Amino acid sequence: MKITRNTSGNTTTLALQGRLDTVTSTQLANELSVIFEGGAVNLVFDFSVLEYISSAGLRVLLIAQKKVNALETEMKIIGANEAVKEIFDITGFSGIIKIN
Amino acid sequence: MQEAREKKAFPAKMELIPEISKYVSDLAEKAGLHPKQVIHLQVAIDEVVANICHYAYQKPPGEVLVQIESGKGRFAVDFIDEGIPFDPLMVDEPDINADIAEREMGGLGIFLVRRVIDEVHYKRDKSKNVFTLVLYVPKLKG
Structure with a gap:
């Protein structure tokens, strides 16, 4: 998986390419720890070229959402394909994470 | 559709x-599964194999x-390991309507597998865990 980070003002966008699965979710978790160490930011996950997400990936997103809630910033997911959206719907994540 | 038996x-x-996922996906495509079913299968493989890597062997890695x-309209994949007995289907399902504060992650993987795969089976066969995913191959139109 490839992660591209872009920061503009107090919003950081992470574009993910490939698969957010058991192996690669650690990579995202590490990236997020670095971002959170830098202070309170709004997070945007660009999933336009993400192929699929597994429960390990969902776990990382849930932790990020909890952190964002505690910091009182915002987080959203944009561009998710049908397969990824389906996983959010099945697991009820559509109700706890903002998905555009 | 093509009838086939393969193991590795x-x-x-x-x-x-990823390698296991590719091996199974290539055969799934040949068997005539819909691309959406192949994605479901990949999600399931990730969960099932990760479970085996995590729990099945006290001294990893085993095999x-x-x-x-x-064949006969079905595509079945068995995942067989010789680790400690572990039936993922006995894990409690998470409450997917819980709000974020109460949200627990345990059991989410197997919950996903059960939702996207047509049939999911587990059996303990002597010293082996046998976990099976079955997908129904769509009938060709015309």
């Missing part, structure tokens, strides 16, 4: 999940034998 053993290591049987 892999070391039960997380970093081999996971992947056995595929397709």
Whole structure:
């Protein structure tokens, strides 16, 4: 998986390419720890070229959402394909994470 | 559709999940599964093999034998390991309507597998865990 980070003002966008699965979710978790160490930011996950997400990936997103809630910033997911959206719907994540 | 039986053993290591996933997906495509079903299968393989790597072997890595049987409208994949007995289907399902504060992550993987795969079976066969995913092959139109 490839992660591209872009920061503009107090919003950081992470574009993910490939698969957010058991192996690669650690990579995202590490990236997020670095971002959170830098202070309170709004997070945007660009999933336009993400192929699929597994429960390990969902776990990382849930932790990020909890952190964002505690910091009182915002987080959203944009561009998710049908397969990824389906996983959010099945697991009820559509109700706890903002998905555009 | 094509009838086929194939099997291949892999070391039960997380970093081999993509390779296992590709091996099964290629056969699934040949068997005539819909691309959406192939994605479902990939999501399920990630969860099932990760479980085996995590729980099945006290001294990892052991092996996971992947056995595929397709024909008669079904595409079945067995994941066989010789680790400690572990039935993922006995894990409690998470409350997917819980709000974020109460949201627990345990059991989410197997919950996903049960939702996207047509049939999911587990059996303990002597010293082996046998976990099976079955997908129904769509009938060709016309």
